[in-house]
Amino acid sequence: MYLATRKESVASPFWLQQPAHLAFVAKQALVAEAELTPKPGLVDRRGSGAHKDLTLARMRQSAEAIEPFFALMAEAARKHSVNQVLRQELGAIGRDAETAMFAVTGGSNAHKGAIWVLGLLVAAAGQGNDHSPEHLAARAGSIARIPDIARPQLVSHGYIVQNRYGVIGARGEATAEFPHVVQVGLPSLRDARAAGKTETASRLSSLLSIMAMLDDTCILYRGGLAGAERVKNGAATVMKAGGPGTRRGDAALREFDHELLQERLSPGGSADLLAAVLFLDCLDSAAASIVDDNSDKEEKHGAD
Ligand SMILES: CC(C)(COP(=O)(O)OP(=O)(O)OC[C@H]1O[C@@H](n2cnc3c(N)ncnc32)[C@H](O[C@H]2O[C@H](COP(=O)(O)OP(=O)(O)OP(=O)(O)O)[C@@H](O)[C@H]2O)[C@@H]1O)[C@@H](O)C(=O)NCCC(=O)NCCS
Numbered sequence: 001m002y003l004a005t006r007k008e009s010v011a012s013p014f015w016l017q018q019p020a021h022l023a024f025v026a027k028q029a030l031v032a033e034a035e036l037t038p039k040p041g042l043v044d045r046r047g048s049g050a051h052k053d054l055t056l057a058r059m060r061q062s063a064e065a066i067e068p069f070f071a072l073m074a075e076a077a078r079k080h081s082v083n084q085v086l087r088q089e090l091g092a093i094g095r096d097a098e099t100a101m102f103a104v105t106g107g108s109n110a111h112k113g114a115i116w117v118l119g120l121l122v123a124a125a126g127q128g129n130d131h132s133p134e135h136l137a138a139r140a141g142s143i144a145r146i147p148d149i150a151r152p153q154l155v156s157h158g159y160i161v162q163n164r165y166g167v168i169g170a171r172g173e174a175t176a177e178f179p180h181v182v183q184v185g186l187p188s189l190r191d192a193r194a195a196g197k198t199e200t201a202s203r204l205s206s207l208l209s210i211m212a213m214l215d216d217t218c219i220l221y222r223g224g225l226a227g228a229e230r231v232k233n234g235a236a237t238v239m240k241a242g243g244p245g246t247r248r249g250d251a252a253l254r255e256f257d258h259e260l261l262q263e264r265l266s267p268g269g270s271a272d273l274l275a276a277v278l279f280l281d282c283l284d285s286a287a288a289s290i291v292d293d294n295s296d297k298e299e300k301h302g303a304d
């Protein structure tokens with residue numbers, strides 16, 4: 001049986017490229033991220049983590065509310081090449097999605113970063129039939145590098161932290177073509193699966209690997225440089241202890257979660273990037289399994 005290898009370019013069938021389908025996969029990635037338990041400092045099935053204004057129900061409502069906007073982004077991307085007109089349309093749709101998110105969450109910021117990250121990846125996926133993670137991240141990066149000329153001058157947490165500490169933040173992650181998604185989170189997810197870990201432990205491993213490396217502006221805003229250093233070290237300690245799904249790794253994870261709750265630190269940026277990992281993994285696996293199925297049929301025909 002022919003198995004597509006990761007380096008090969010796998011053409012996705014047309015239905016995988018449909019805006020509604022891409023939006024559904026993006027929404028599911030957000031719901032899967034929110035439901036993944038136990039995540040350090042974040043909202044999960046156990047409760048609100050280090051947040052006062054977010055709950056799992058609100059995260060789900062937010063994901064539902066922004067799903068139609070992902071479909072509009074994919075639709076816009078089909079109509080244009082990577083150019084300024086597309087960038088403006090995506091920016092306008094993204095801001096409408098933020099408004100819809102704030103409306104259903106009563107003003108809480110559940111998914112602003114995710115609208116940005118997944119919006120760009122959905123747009124990239126809407127533009128063609130190569131759904132390999134590397135290709136989508138590169139195309140999304142080239143959209144993100146086009147200036148958003150209609151952007152209102154907002155003093156966001158990310159803006160404050162970028163000026164204070166010189167980190168690149170959510171915008172820099174995208175313009176650099178999502179290194180923490182493609183080079184850190186996705187390999188970690190797949191390595192953990194290959195090592196026989198459960199899907200939950202594999203997703204948690206992916207999250208912790210990202211947390212150990214990312215300059216998360218949410219952590220920096222609340223905890224400063226010292227807090228950010230403690231979070232990176234804490235996540236690395238869990239991974240060095242064997243990672244989630246091992247006795248020592250789970251014990252280290254419990255301790256780490258406790259520390260984040262005490263210090264009110266929540267890695268929202270890392271959570272968004274985990275959702276991006278799950279989105280890319282789903283598209284890639286779907287395309288690869290379809291190639292696998294078709295090739296199997298071709299082989300049988302050949303043998304007849
Ligand atoms: C380009 C934008 C991302 C705006 O950039 P800016 O730097 O101004 O960003 P912020 O408003 O601070 O939001 C960025 C969000 O991105 C997530 N994030 C953080 N660090 C990283 C990173 N290194 N890489 C990737 N992503 C990162 C994070 O989102 C999550 O955290 C949110 C909660 O954060 P915050 O509000 O700070 O914290 P609270 O707990 O609510 O506050 P307090 O309680 O402490 O007061 C949560 O939403 C998660 O999603 C950052 O918040 C982009 O948004 C933009 O330009 N949008 C305009 C529309 C557009 O063009 N859209 C494009 C569509 S394709």
Ligand SMILES: Nc1ncnc2[nH]cnc12
Nearest residue numbers: 034042043110268271272
């Ligand atoms: N699970 C989660 N908890 C808190 N903030 C988040 N931002 C994105 N996902 C999150």
